[in-house]
Amino acid sequence: MKILIADDDVTSRLLLQATLKKMGHEVVCVENGSRAWEAWQRDNFPVVISDWIMPELDGPDFCRLVRSHPRAEYTFIILLTALDGKGRFLDGMNAGADDFITKPFDEEQLAARLRSAERILSLIRDRVDAEEALQRRNAELEAVNEKLAGTQRQLVQSEKMASVGQLAAGVAHEINNPIGFVQSNLGTLRDYTQRFLAVIDTCEALARSVGDGQPVTQEVADVLGDFASIDYLRKDVIDLIGESLDGIKRVEIIVQDLKCFARLDDSQWEVVDPHVGLETAVNIASHELRYKAEIRKEYSATATIQCMPFQLNQVFLNLLVNAAQAIPGHGTITIRTQDDGDMVRIQISDNGVGIAPEHRDRIFDPFFTTKPVGVGTGLGLSVSYGIVDRHGGRIDVDSELGKGTTFTVRLPKRQISRAAGSPAEPPLGTTPATSRA
Ligand SMILES: Nc1ncnc2c1ncn2[C@@H]1O[C@H](COP(=O)(O)OP(=O)(O)OP(=O)(O)O)[C@@H](O)[C@H]1O
Ligand SMILES: [Mg+2]
CATH class of the missing domain: 1.10.287 (Helix Hairpins)
Incomplete structure (x- = not known):
């Protein structure tokens, strides 16, 4: 074991050092409590054997400092004393000492006490390892849970x-x-x-x-x-x-x-730059946006996407109009684009009123609206959800009441097994209404 000896008495220190080295321990010696405290903070000593009475900082004070330190590794402290008596014994224990050796020390007794220290330290290490493993497992489980909850949603x-x-x-x-x-x-x-x-x-x-x-x-x-x-x-x-x-x-x-x-219309698949669609949507919504918000564009995506452009423009338009309608006076709408592996991420953020937590799970439902009759039908987001879903993408919302809202649309750059320009797939799900239409 790596053992720190703190003793102001040279003879006793050297004798203890020689004995411990003979037993096969690695030993560092210091001549008082302050030095011991410095050495202990610099390095990790599983065992410290400290004299009781020393100048500057005595043994019990050193114990108190060690015990108040937040270091995770446990230090087994043995106090060395020429004195004896129940009162001193209790003082030492209350200061945080684990064991005592009386001076002059008995070699066999010292070895036995160190073996006992080793056993206790090993148990403590096992417990700390088990706790760490448990914490890791907990974190993993929480992550899995979070993922599951997302998938379930x-x-x-x-x-x-x-x-x-x-x-x-x-x-x-x-x-x-x-x-x-x-x-x-x-x-x-x-x-x-x-x-x-x-x-x-x-x-x-x-x-x-x-x-x-x-x-x-x-x-x-x-x-x-x-x-x-x-x-x-x-x-x-x-x-x-x-x-x-x-x-x-x-x-x-x-x-x-x-x-x-309900996927009843037919659009062409094309490979396009998403920024073209965003610009088109901004232009179409310009009368709604002009007096409501400053539009900030942070375009960094470089990829093109295979999509039904007419439908995607509708998604962008819905999100922009919603953002403008959520801003009470004059605000800011930020449009961000980013490449994200084999997806492109498009975000539309506003600093408007935000979405109430109790509405969060309903905003994508058809006909859910908080807007007055004539302003909102409650179809914008459900239509957008359907379109993004048909593109193999996803749409997420992050909102804080009173602060604003960010809608994130993730779209795959390419549609697997679909050549550019090929017609749209027949609508999924053979509902009777679909086949009649
Ligand atoms: N950016 C946003 N900030 C705050 N609330 C929003 C935002 N976007 C959507 N919402 C909330 O979600 C509801 C549903 O939006 P959705 O676009 O589907 O319908 P709508 O805007 O009410 O009507 P429509 O789009 O049919 O004109 C809105 O009424 C509003 O309460
Ligand atoms: Mg809307």
């Missing part, structure tokens, strides 16, 4: 998306037809109404011309009264039809989104 989300996708496909298909004929009929109705109104205008002009300066019959007066009473209807009817057409247009856009979410 993804799985739940995918399953939810798959079933909602079927529903969306069904709804989109069923609504599509009536919307089509309502829209077309409303257009025709507007034309017809305009023609009716023209005829009514002519009739009214005719009825007025009948009187033309002369007293009119009661019948003509009644007709003129009727015209006056439907005056506001004639003004309103075209507006009503116009508003209905706008409403139907909005429903048509929602159905379009649902179809996109």
Whole structure:
């Protein structure tokens, strides 16, 4: 063992040193407690044999310093004393000593005490090793748990998306037809109404011309009264039809989104620079973004990605519009791109209101929105999720309430077993709605 001896008495120190060396130990000697404390801090000594009374720092004080030090390795301290007695023994133990040897020391007793120290140190080392192994195992388990929780979240989300996708496909298909004929009929109705109104205008002009300066019959007066009473209807009817057409247009856009979410549309796969899509999205959203935020671009990705560009642009657009809508006054939106192995990472961050923890698991659900009617439909993120999923990528969110939100989209640079330019795969999952569409 490596043993530190602290003793101000030269004879006793040399004798102890010679004895310990003879036993095969490695020995370092110092002449007082302060030196012992310096040596102990510099080096690791499993055993220290320290004299009790020494100048500057005595044995018990040295013990107290060692015991208050946070070093992990245990030091077995044996106090050396010419004195005897229960009081001193207790003082030493309370200071942190492990054992005592009385001066002049007995060689056999010293050897026995060192063997006992060795046994205790070995037990302590085993315990420390076991604790370390346990901590490592715990850390590994925590990491595995974290990974499992992430995978479970993804799985739940995918399953939810798959079933909602079927529903969306069904709804989109069923609504599509009536919307089509309502829209077309409303257009025709507007034309017809305009023609009716023209005829009514002519009739009214005719009825007025009948009187033309002369007293009119009661019948003509009644007709003129009727015209006056439907005056506001004639003004309103075209507006009503116009508003209905706008409403139907909005429903048509929602159905379009649902179809996109349910994989019912067909896009071309191309190899493109993701920055082109990001720039397009920024331009399209410029009216939403211009007054809301300063756009910072930190583009460092160099790779191209194989994707359906039209669909990806929609993802970028949704994320940018959401970011702008989350900023109450004027803020900053940062767009970052980075190569990440065989993926490209695209991040859109804002310093807006953030997402409440209780909403975190719902934001990708279709029709989940916290925005007022007319501002949000709640389809942007679910559609984006579907698109990124179809590209074999993933979309994650990191948000702090009141601080801001970062959406991270990871997309594979290349689609395995898909040549550039080949048409989109048939939609996954043969839902009845999909095959009917
Ligand atoms: N950057 C963001 N910061 C804060 N909350 C966000 C952010 N992005 C999305 N959200 C929350 O997620 C909800 C769902 O977003 P999603 O884009 O799907 O729908 P929406 O924006 O409400 O409506 P739509 O996109 O259909 O117009 C939002 O209503 C909002 O509460
Ligand atoms: Mg949105």
